Amino acid sequence: MSKSLIRPLVEGLKAYVPGEQIIVDGLVRLNTNENPYSPAPAVLEKIKECVDGRLRRYPNPGADGLREKLAAMHGCKKENILVGNGSDEVLEMAIRTFVDPLGHGNGASERSASTVQYFWPSYSLYPVLADSAGAVRNPVPLLADFGIPSVSELKSGKRWDFGAALSFVTTPNAPTGRGYKMAELEALCKAQTGVVLLDEAYVEFAEENAMELALRMPNVIVARTFSKAYSLCFQRVGYAVGSEELIGAMHKIRGSYNVNGLGQIAAEATLENLEYYQKNFERVKKTRAEMMRWFAQHGFQAYPSQTNFIFVKPSTLSAREWYLRLREKNILVRWWADEEVKDYLRISIGSEEEMKRFCEESEKILAGNKKTF
Ligand SMILES: Cc1ncc(COP(=O)(O)O)c(C=O)c1O
Incomplete structure (x- = not known):
């Protein structure tokens, strides 16, 4: 055999x-939540302008120009930002940075240190990413109306792990479309001892966003994307915002040139045409x-x-x-x-x-x- x-x-x-x-x-x-409208004409022009001999060169390794612009937009430093090849890559990097499949953790139980946790139904990539990292998956059902259970409901339900190394919360949620209030997200993040990644892939269509939590709380990261609201699925650009400590750790495991050059150019031009x-x-x-x-x-x-x-x-x-x-x-x-x-x-x-x-x-x-x- x-x-x-x-x-x-x-x-x-x-x-x-x-x-x-x-x-x-x-x-x-x-079927894929693409934006029906084209990127801004100025963005298309900018991309075309850049298709020349410079394609032989490597792009900026850390997407520094784009990070500067994003930092200005969110009122933080570029050290608070990491850009990924789509926000999918950001999610994958978060698992590699915070979840230890062997259960080595700073004070957390072995199980918690190796756990990727999320509410269900939500983004169907989370279980795949958790499995491919050899992590423990902990899907916890949303309420019948797709709301997030309160902290006390989660405590009495006993299925939610407040020490999980990484918890993904899709907000607003996919595939249900339901939005969540910043106050309820804040209560959840406060109760968690591990990292909480708020996946805001669709937040530009929502009433509230939770960016403030990523800039204020040491265990919170917000992930966003240029794919949906900014009509750039094709270019694959997403990013994470969080404390210098968490984002700095993610940078350590980032691929050297993880964001392609035309993607960086397109995303920067997007921010100039909001x-x-x-x-x-x-x-x-x-x-x-x-x-x-x-x-x-x-x-x-x-x-x-x-x-x-x-x-x-x-x-x-x-x-x-x-x-x-x-x-x-x-x-x-x-x-x-x-x-x-x-x-x-x-x-x-x-x-x-x-x-x-x-x-x-x-x-x-x-x-x-x-x-x-
Ligand atoms: C909830 C959620 N997060 C993240 C993504 C990833 O988006 P992208 O990798 O295009 O940035 C998607 C895409 O469908 C999504 O639905």
């Missing part, structure tokens, strides 16, 4: 499944409000959203059937087979035209399924 060359941990690993990335004419992609994006946030929020009304009128249970997507429980057909029927019409939405979320669809907010197409096709599906007696 031949011996496998692959680590048993990796052999047993289930890879992350991204939303389908099919490219065909006329396809409406409402007004353009603020208008887009308002457009997305307006379409979101219109879609909430449409869902209510057409028998879908839609959860209030503070993101650029809506989590809905459809009627008439199962969520899976809806996903397949829409797919036949070249409309992609996100559906997961997992028990906790199998009855729901996550539908990204597209452009006004895309949502019109979604509504028209959905109305045809509904009309074809009217029960006749």
